[in-house]
Amino acid sequence: MVSAEARAWSAAAAVPDPEVPCVTVADLGILRDVRLEGGVAVARVSPTYSGCPATAMIEMGIEAALRAAGFEARIERVLSPPWTTDWITPEGREKLRVYGIAPPEGAAGKRALFDDPVVTCPRCASTATRKISEFGSTACKAQYACTACGEPFDYFKCI
Amino acid sequence: MTHLLDAVLELADDHLILGHRLSEWCGHAPMLEEDLALPNMALDLIGTARTLYDYAARLEGKGRSEDDLAFLRVEREYRNLLLCERPNGDFAQTMLRQLYFAAVMEPFWAAAVDSPDAVIRGVAGKAVKEMAYHVRHAGEWVIRLGDGTEESASRMKGAVAELHRFTGELFEESEASAALVAEGILPARAGLRGAWDRVIGMIFAEALLEVPEVPYPQTGGRRGLHGEHLGHLLAEMQYLQRAYPGATW
16 A cells, blocks of 8 residues: 555656656656645755756646646745755666766765866766866756767766 | 845845846857856846845735836846946956856855855855856856957956956945844855955966956945946846736746
């Protein structure tokens, strides 16, 4: 017998990220928890970046998934403690790599001012990569290129 | 409570106005990578502004929304730093303005992560990392341009000559923020000077730039005394809500 709370969690956890659909909100660690409060499923969600335009879509997706699973639903946005890339699960990192996005390297917040991390190419696993730009197609990514296989790729910024 | 409301609005205004300025580059940046970078940095700033306006609206308790505070106040009610409203100018000027701002906000938010105010603490935890990223990005450009070609170096020197006079204001307190500093809710801006000087000094040394003397520091934003440029910015930013009151999508 699966508890209602566990069922609500499963429904919410399966929602894909709208920008990076290979990973779910649970893989990214932005779905903090789902609790039943007086019959209402309350999902607590942490945004990745302050201005992430996907935040509203993610919250709507989770609310819709909970309703589809038969729950009254409410979303609570949680700013503290702040989300960091450390919260991306090992499975989430592997899914990102297979999808062609290099997962964040190392622990968040450990970088010196102009010290670049060693980023591994998600296609050929070479570490002979170079940064093209600090910012990529979304706020959470930077642009890199592999000098071994020649492929450009997105790197999930470590914050 | 009114001090908290005013101080939160000051911070919100800084972030919205600078964020709007950066967004003006969208579609006009000198290269594709920067055309992505500038709106991404704008999003960081506008996201921070939204959380702060939402908080301000709740503190005020008069039924105004974050949108009302952003789009339905007039020039003299805005409390942003003069630096934030300076026009984009050329790319050198935009990057230097970003560096000056981010280099003060990084230590500001770093000192605010333990604030007794939960919203300030929440904003600080996210913004401190974003500001560190902006310092890196803008700092690299200041170095690249300052220690670049004859043309880029002259543009960078021009940007310093234009913008440095607005940096003193970064370290001033308003009546509202001074009250919050006294309560331990916000960090004292005077205490951020050392960190700012170190980062700017390090980047300027590599960029072959000199920190200029400023005979006439420019200040007044916190009292609603702005330059001619803010009105033009607001006219464009607020146009839709003024022309079609209450419009949503």
